[in-house]
Amino acid sequence: MAELTFLNEASVVHNLATRYSIDNIYTYSGLFLVAVNPYKNLPIYGLDTINAYKNKHRDEVAPHIYSITDQAFRNMLETYESQSILVTGESGAGKTENTKKVIQYLAAIASESNKTSQRNRPNGKGATFEQQILQANPILEAFGNAQTVRNNNSSRFGKFIRIEFNKSGQIAGASIYWYLLEKSRVIYQNSKERNYHIFYQLVRGASKDLREALILEPDVMSYSYLKNANKSIEGVDDKEEFKNLLASFKIMGLSSQEVNDILRIISAILHIGNIQLGSESTDQGRVLNIPQLERVAHLLGIHSDQFMKSLLKPRVKAGREWVTQSRSAEQVRHSLDSLAKSLYERIFSSIVNRINQTLERSSDNTSFIGVLDIAGFEIFQTNSFEQLCINYTNEKLQQFFNHHMFVLEQEEYTRENIEWKFIDFGHDLQPTIDLIEKSNPMGVFSCLDEECVMPRATDQSFTEKLNNLWSNKSTKFKPTRLNQGFLLTHYAAEVEYSTDGWLEKNKDPMNENVVALLVESSETLVRHLFSDEAESIGKEEVDLGRSQHRNRVKKGIFRTVAQRHKEQLAYLMAQLNATHPHFVRCIVPNDQKAPKQFDNMLVLDQLRCNGVLEGIRIARTGYPNRLFFSEFRLRYEVLVSNMPKGYIEGQKASELILKNLGLDENLYKVGLTKVFFKSGVLAELEERREAMVRDIITRFQSTARGHLQRIKVRKQLFKSQATQIIKKNLQIYLQLKDDPWWKLYIKTRPMLMASRDAGQTKARDEAIKKLETAMKSIQEEKALLEDKHIEAEQQVEKLNKELEGVKLLVLDKDEILKRSQEQEAALEEQLNTSLEDLDRLELQIEELLEAKKKVTSQADLWRKELENGAVLIGMLEKEKVDLKERIAQLEQELELIKSQQVKESSASEQL
Numbered sequence: 020m021a022e023l024t025f026l027n028e029a030s031v032v033h034n035l036a037t038r039y040s041i042d043n044i045y046t047y048s049g050l051f052l053v054a055v056n057p058y059k060n061l062p063i064y065g066l067d068t069i070n071a072y073k074n075k076h077r078d079e080v081a082p083h084i085y086s087i088t089d090q091a092f093r094n095m096l097e098t099y100e101s102q103s104i105l106v107t108g109e110s111g112a113g114k115t116e117n118t119k120k121v122i123q124y125l126a127a128i129a130s131e132s133n134k135t136s137q138r139n140r141p142n143g144k145g146a147t148f149e150q151q152i153l154q155a156n157p158i159l160e161a162f163g164n165a166q167t168v169r170n171n172n173s174s175r176f177g178k179f180i181r182i183e184f185n186k187s188g189q190i191a192g193a194s195i196y197w198y199l200l201e202k203s204r205v206i207y208q209n210s211k212e213r214n215y216h217i218f219y220q221l222v223r224g225a226s227k228d229l230r231e232a233l234i235l236e237p238d239v240m241s242y243s244y245l246k247n248a249n250k251s252i253e254g255v256d257d258k259e260e261f262k263n264l265l266a267s268f269k270i271m272g273l274s275s276q277e278v279n280d281i282l283r284i285i286s287a288i289l290h291i292g293n294i295q296l297g298s299e300s301t302d303q304g305r306v307l308n309i310p311q312l313e314r315v316a317h318l319l320g321i322h323s324d325q326f327m328k329s330l331l332k333p334r335v336k337a338g339r340e341w342v343t344q345s346r347s348a349e350q351v352r353h354s355l356d357s358l359a360k361s362l363y364e365r366i367f368s369s370i371v372n373r374i375n376q377t378l379e380r381s382s383d384n385t386s387f388i389g390v391l392d393i394a395g396f397e398i399f400q401t402n403s404f405e406q407l408c409i410n411y412t413n414e415k416l417q418q419f420f421n422h423h424m425f426v427l428e429q430e431e432y433t434r435e436n437i438e439w440k441f442i443d444f445g446h447d448l449q450p451t452i453d454l455i456e457k458s459n460p461m462g463v464f465s466c467l468d469e470e471c472v473m474p475r476a477t478d479q480s481f482t483e484k485l486n487n488l489w490s491n492k493s494t495k496f497k498p499t500r501l502n503q504g505f506l507l508t509h510y511a512a513e514v515e516y517s518t519d520g521w522l523e524k525n526k527d528p529m530n531e532n533v534v535a536l537l538v539e540s541s542e543t544l545v546r547h548l549f550s551d552e553a554e555s556i557g558k559e560e561v562d563l564g565r566s567q568h569r570n571r572v573k574k575g576i577f578r579t580v581a582q583r584h585k586e587q588l589a590y591l592m593a594q595l596n597a598t599h600p601h602f603v604r605c606i607v608p609n610d611q612k613a614p615k616q617f618d619n620m621l622v623l624d625q626l627r628c629n630g631v632l633e634g635i636r637i638a639r640t641g642y643p644n645r646l647f648f649s650e651f652r653l654r655y656e657v658l659v660s661n662m663p664k665g666y667i668e669g670q671k672a673s674e675l676i677l678k679n680l681g682l683d684e685n686l687y688k689v690g691l692t693k694v695f696f697k698s699g700v701l702a703e704l705e706e707r708r709e710a711m712v713r714d715i716i717t718r719f720q721s722t723a724r725g726h727l728q729r730i731k732v733r734k735q736l737f738k739s740q741a742t743q744i745i746k747k748n749l750q751i752y753l754q755l756k757d758d759p760w761w762k763l764y765i766k767t768r769p770m771l772m773a774s775r776d777a778g779q780t781k782a783r784d785e786a787i788k789k790l791e792t793a794m795k796s797i798q799e800e801k802a803l804l805e806d807k808h809i810e811a812e813q814q815v816e817k818l819n820k821e822l823e824g825v826k827l828l829v830l831d832k833d834e835i836l837k838r839s840q841e842q843e844a845a846l847e848e849q850l851n852t853s854l855e856d857l858d859r860l861e862l863q864i865e866e867l868l869e870a871k872k873k874v875t876s877q878a879d880l881w882r883k884e885l886e887n888g889a890v891l892i893g894m895l896e897k898e899k900v901d902l903k904e905r906i907a908q909l910e911q912e913l914e915l916i917k918s919q920q921v922k923e924s925s926a927s928e929q930l
């Protein structure tokens with residue numbers, strides 16, 4: 020694609036569409052291999068094709084996943100550097116199919132080398148190691164794949180398959196790592212999708228005996244966890260698939276007991292879904308079908324009464340006391356669903372571990388090829404915690420690619436002093452990654468973890484905290500309008516996340532009482548599945564009635580889902596960073612899962628998201644092919660006839676060769692240690708070299724044949740001369756034969772020789788014996804040391820992994836501790852000022868008390884005066900009344916006098 024004359028989005032899509040229409044599904048595009056899903060079987064994966072790609076350079080054959088794999092394989096053998104093949108794309112794009120082809124190719128070429136070296140090791144049941152690697156897949160698919168709207172066989176987990184090779188290219192071992200299993204599918208599926216394949220395979224394919232042992236009905240409609248979704252997939256016979264699964268288990272070396280134990284758990288999960296609940300009161304649920312609960316208890320090897328009690332009335336510790344809690348029907352349903360999900364995840368993990376156990380081999384002197392098959396970027400209508408985890412993973416993988424391609428490329432040009440205009444590819448992903456994973460300032464994961472340990476924290480409080488931390492502080496973060504989530508800008512697009520249920524999803528809690536029962540199950544596998552949950556250190560009475568539960572103590576450090584994912588991803592990135600990567604981008608051509616249909620817009624969207632377009636640009640503008648001077652001279656000096664004799668410096672020599680080759684100066688650049696070529700130039704040189712080599716070899720062959728012929732003739736001459744000599748000697752012998760001295764000499768000669776030989780043989784025999792004993796003990800010692808070495812390496816790897824995890828955790832904890840210490844110091848300061856305030860206030864109180872005392876005595880004085888005043892007022896009032904009466908009396912008397920005076924005056928007037 021990088022060779023297109025006109026390079027733009029339209030021409031790239033057109034090129035892919037044209038190739039797709041003639042079934043050329045693979046196309047190289049700079050560093051990528053683009054694979055468009057054909058949605059039909061193409062005859063391009065047979066043994067003939069494998070042979071056609073073996074040991075072929077990428078330019079010699081049509082683009083193919085086999086070519087990338089072959090390149091990785093040859094790189095590994097030549098440089099001893101481990102390789103990785105990263106296969107990404109949307110759901111249904113063909114990641115898993117291409118991953119399978121990688122493994123198939125590696126198994127085929129490795130078993131070829133094994134055949135020649137007689138090293139193929141059949142196991143007890145006659146399966147070769149390569150067959151075992153291939154058979155891991157049907158098992159993973161049965162338990163990890165399901166039908167979705169986009170893909171009838173969608174992997175609901177990510178995986179990294181690591182195949183180890185020794186120095187001669189033989190497979191030395193393999194291991195599988197898995198990521199982010201979608202366990203919510205176990206309890207709920209969209210109506211057009213299905214639960215994991217294994218459920219349908221078991222229900223439909225189990226034999227009569229197995230069905231009886233697992234108490235199973237033959238109809239999927241009998242199970243709540245299955246009946247509300249699709250029942251079958253067109254063209255898939257679950258019964259047949261179950262047979263294949265059992266065969267794969269056998270090849271993988273699992274005993275029938277082990278297989279039955281696994282299936283028992285699957286059956287138990289189905290039965291958990293069928294437990295029906297009702298309500299005794301608003302906060303107390305009850306089981307409506309107790310026999311169903313008894314079936315679950317039987318399959319899980321636990322006591323049914325205790326199981327019921329743990330579900331309905333669990334005992335929890337409140338302070339120092341154990342108290343019984345009532346659980347509503349809804350809460351019990353929740354516990355049961357959590358149990359089903361947890362059982363499924365644990366059994367999945369245990370199966371992968373068991374496969375790894377079979378595929379594990381000595382890791383002495385090996386390199387590996389790792390194939391990563393992981394979901395691409397996801398944007399749905401509602402995006403939750405799961406989408407954040409997968410988008411975070413893709414952000415890191417894209418960064419890994421950018422780093423590998425853009426940064427390393429440009430760094431190399433600078434190092435080599437090559438004239439180069441730096442291109443800003445504008446994908447600086449670190450701010451978004453920091454926003455998710457950083458502990459200081461707290462990113463999304465750390466903030467979520469902190470809220471998970473806070474009492475009374477809710478999804479709402481988490482969202483608010485996150486908004487306070489990041490709003491207006493990063494261009495990559497925005498709060499949503501209703502504060503129920505946030506917006507993150509990823510490299511592919513801006514995604515809105517809803518934070519509903521995040522605390523619960525991150526804590527992933529289980530009913531502890533039920534776990535305590537499972538830890539002591541009578542079924543070995545169940546006990547094993549929960550072994551990380553508990554290790555007894557003494558017993559504590561939990562149920563005063565009858566039973567005793569062990570005090571649960573977590574063996575490992577408690578980890579949230581976010582922490583676990585962060586650690587797993589860090590480990591994966593560390594592994595990838597130690598490899599030479601190859602990138603495969605899978606593309607969905609249409610939404611109908613139909614062959615021969617190519618939706619241009621859909622494809623263009625994917626090309627934008629997965630960096631293919633950017634990749635082409637740099638491959639075309641840059642110099643994708645390069646060779647060290649020594650390598651270049653070794654390979655192409657042959658093309659130039661007039662090179663001066665004697666020592667010439669690498670750079671000068673390369674410049675001379677390039678000049679003599681007559682190449683356009685814009686097509687190459689000479690650095691300080693390497694020559695750089697635009698794409699396509701090296702292929703042309705290679706063709707010229709091959710023509711030249713063909714000519715040289717023909718001439719060499721003719722010289723060699725002449726030489727051989729001459730040797731042959733010389734030999735014949737020698738033979739005829741020898742015949743002459745023998746003839747002469749025979750004639751002499753015939754003359755001497757009857758001479759007595761000659762006879763005596765002939766008889767004594769063998770005796771002399773024999774005694775000398777016997778002595779020598781004896782001494783040699785003894786020496787051999789001694790050497791044999793020494794060799795035996797050395798071999799024994801070597802075997803012992805090898806065993807120890809393998810053991811130690813396994814231990815080191817395990818410890819490294821744990822260390823990686825613990826390191827991260829410690830970093831997180833350190834950050835939290837630092838923050839707590841800062842908070843503590845601030846609080847202490849506050850406390851001190853508060854104490855000072857307290858002293859001041861106490862002093863003020865004392866002063867106020869004193870003042871109060873004074874005021875009280877003053878008040879007493881005043882009260883007394885007031886009382887006296889009151890008495891005085893009483894007396895005065897009384898006097899006032901008396902006076903008033905007196906005045907009234909006097910007024911009356913005055914009135915009387917006045918009337919008398921009037922009478923007297925009128926009498927005097929009359930007179």
Ligand SMILES: Nc1ncnc2c1ncn2[C@@H]1O[C@H](COP(=O)(O)OP(=O)(O)OP(=O)(O)O)[C@@H](O)[C@H]1O
Nearest residue numbers: 056058059110111112113114115116170172173174
């Ligand atoms: N190279 C191919 N040849 C034939 N069919 C293919 C090829 N690649 C993909 N398919 C078809 O497309 C389907 C989906 O492919 P696959 O399961 O590999 O997708 P995926 O990217 O792994 O999806 P998911 O992420 O959902 O697991 C396959 O079941 C198969 O039918």
